[in-house]
Every structure is written in C-alpha cells, then in structure tokens.
Amino acid sequence: xxxxxxQKTSIPAGAATGRPRSGTGGKDLLDALPWIxxxxxxxxxxxxxxxGVMFYNSTRDISQSGIDKGPVGFxxxxxxxxxAYFWPIFGRTIVWVLAVVVLTVLLSLALAQLLNKxxxxxxxxxxxxxxxxxxxxxxxxxxxxxxxxPYFGIINKFLVDVGLIDTPEGFGWTRNADTAFAWSxxxxxFVSLPFTTYTILAGLQGVPGDAIEAAKMDGASPSxxxxxxxxxxxxxxxxxxxxxxIINVFNSLPILKVMxxxxxxxxxxxxxxxxxxxxxxxxxxxxxxxxxxxxxxxVIVIVAIYVKVVKPMKEV
Numbered sequence: 001x002x003x004x005x006x007q008k009t010s011i012p013a014g015a016a017t018g019r020p021r022s023g024t025g026g027k028d029l030l031d032a033l034p035w036i037x038x039x040x041x042x043x044x045x046x047x048x049x050x051x052g053v054m055f056y057n058s059t060r061d062i063s064q065s066g067i068d069k070g071p072v073g074f075x076x077x078x079x080x081x082x083x084a085y086f087w088p089i090f091g092r093t094i095v096w097v098l099a100v101v102v103l104t105v106l107l108s109l110a111l112a113q114l115l116n117k118x119x120x121x122x123x124x125x126x127x128x129x130x131x132x133x134x135x136x137x138x139x140x141x142x143x144x145x146x147x148x149x150p151y152f153g154i155i156n157k158f159l160v161d162v163g164l165i166d167t168p169e170g171f172g173w174t175r176n177a178d179t180a181f182a183w184s185x186x187x188x189x190f191v192s193l194p195f196t197t198y199t200i201l202a203g204l205q206g207v208p209g210d211a212i213e214a215a216k217m218d219g220a221s222p223s224x225x226x227x228x229x230x231x232x233x234x235x236x237x238x239x240x241x242x243x244x245x246i247i248n249v250f251n252s253l254p255i256l257k258v259m260x261x262x263x264x265x266x267x268x269x270x271x272x273x274x275x276x277x278x279x280x281x282x283x284x285x286x287x288x289x290x291x292x293x294x295x296x297x298x299v300i301v302i303v304a305i306y307v308k309v310v311k312p313m314k315e316v
Contacts, residue, residue: 203237
C-alpha cells in the first residue's frame with residue numbers, strides 16, 4: 001500500500017489576511033525618508049517653527065524695542081481676553097468670514113454655470129474673470145477706496161447719478177465703520193470670485209453628460225436637473241473651495257487695513273486687524289503673539305469641525 005506524503009507549505013505571516021507583516025513599517029518609513037525629507041523640512045520650517053516661535057513670544061514680556069525681559073506665563077492671553085472689545089471683534093470676524101464665503105460661493109456657482117456654456121467669446125470672458133485674482137489686492141482695494149471718496153470718487157458720483165444717494169459729499173462711505181466694513185466684504189467677494197469660480201468650473205467638467213441627457217429625456221426641469229444631478233456632483237469642488245476660502249478670508253488683512261484703517265476705535269476691526277494694531281500702534285509684540293496663537297487655534301477648530309461635518313474628500 002502506497003503512502004501519500006503530504007508536504008507542508010509555510011505561509012508568510014499576514015499573507016492569508018492581506019495585512020503586511022509586523023516589523024516592516026519602520027523599514028518602509030526609512031526607505032521613504034529620503035523622498036519625503038524635503039517636504040518634511042519645508043513643513044517644519046514654514047509651519048511648525050514659526051508657530052513655535054509665535055507661541056514662545058506669547059509667553060514673554062517683550063519691550064517696544066523688541067528686548068525680551070523674561071517669561072510672564074499666560075499674562076498676555078489674559079490681556080487679550082480682558083480687552084473690552086475682544087468679543088465684539090471676535091463676532092465681527094465670524095460675520096466677516098461667513099458673509100464673504102457664502103456670497104462668494106453663491107455667485108461663483110452662477111458664474112461657473114455661465115462660463116460652462118458655449119457662447120462666442122467664452123475664452124475671453126474666462127480670461128477676464130482671472131483679472132481680480134491676478135491683480136494686487138491692495139491695488140484693487142485702493143481703486144475702490146478712492147472711488148468712494150465723497151467729492152471726487154467715480155463710484156460715489158455714479159451712486160448719485162442713479163439716485164441711491166442725494167449728494168456726493170452727503171455720505172462718506174469710508175468714514176463710517178459699518179459702511180466701510182460692508183464695502184470691505186464686497187471687495188473680498190470680488191477678489192475671491194476667480195479662484196472659487198474656476199474650482200467649481202473644474203468640477204463642472206467632471207459632471208457626466210449622459211446623466212444630464214437622461215434627466216432631460218425623463219422630463220426633468222432644468223432646476224430639478226441642476227439640484228438633483230449637477231449640484232451633488234460639485235460637492236467635492238465646493239467643499240474644497242469653501243475650506244480654502246475660510247482660511248484665506250479669516251487671515252485677510254490688506255482689504256480691511258486699507259478700507260477701515262483710518263477709522264478711530266475698534267468698531268470695524270477683525271482679529272487680524274487687531275493683531276496689526278497691537279504691533280504697529282501699541283508696540284505690544286507679546287500680546288500680538290498671544291492673539292495670533294488664539295487666531296491660529298480658532299482657525300484649526302473651525303477647519304477641524306468643517307472637515308468632520310462636511311468630509312470634503314468623501315466620494316459622492
């Protein structure tokens with residue numbers, strides 16, 4: 001009687017489950033280190049090192065001439081939160097971000113839909129949309145600022161001609177905190193439109209044409225087609241555009257500095273302009289650093305909540 005010899009085949013650990021073998025993670029990281037080292041060095045040098053210096057300065061007593069007089073713990077943070085105008089400034093910052101981002105996204109959705117249509121001169125119109133993005137923000141703001149001047153501003157004169165205001169000298173748009181802040185929102189939306197529009201326009205290129213045609217054949221109205229098919233496909237593009245706009249608008253300084261910088265008091269300030277005032281007017285580098293850390297934490301929290309709730313990278 002013949003005997004059948006069974007050979008045992010050794011299976012590497014983790015092969016049956018598809019998981020990598022233990023102990024290879026460190027070796028893989030070392031193998032990849034030469035490739036990712038430049039990126040890591042850039043992140044450390046551009047992000048973590050300045051953030052660390054900023055936090056360090058926020059715990060020091062720094063004189064007007066920049067001399068470090070020693071540690072003060074969290075006294076600078078107490079001065080920030082004990083400042084009478086801090087919470088109104090914080091609320092105005094939230095209004096500033098929400099107003100600019102929401103208006104920018106709504107206008108960009110309409111503009112991107114228009115630019116996605118085929119019409120004569122579409123390429124020229126698309127190029128023209130880039131102009132506010134390519135131009136200097138300070139230059140754009142200065143043009144509108146002087147255009148609103150009561151006596152010689154062309155925008156102010158236009159508003160008189162169309163009957164929105166009575167006399168050119170009757171209202172100083174940039175002399176009042178509320179109107180200057182409102183015009184700052186208008187300018188911020190104007191300069192934010194190109195990036196957001198092109199981001200959404202890129203998303204429109206990925207909307208399947210056959211799905212739209214099928215909806216038309218089923219008798220769906222244009223509005224139903226847009227909200228049921230097109231808009232869900234734009235989820236990724238809109239989510240990323242909103243996230244980047246939140247960060248950019250929150251940290252925006254030039255527009256508000258030009259439009260509201262000459263107004264006394266703090267009725268038109270956001271956190272960024274208040275940091276600038278601490279540095280330029282009051283020469284409090286340590287308190288400015290503390291407020292910068294607070295602003296950094298606020299942005300991180302907003303972004304974390306946004307990413308957790310919206311999930312920008314989630315597939316449709």
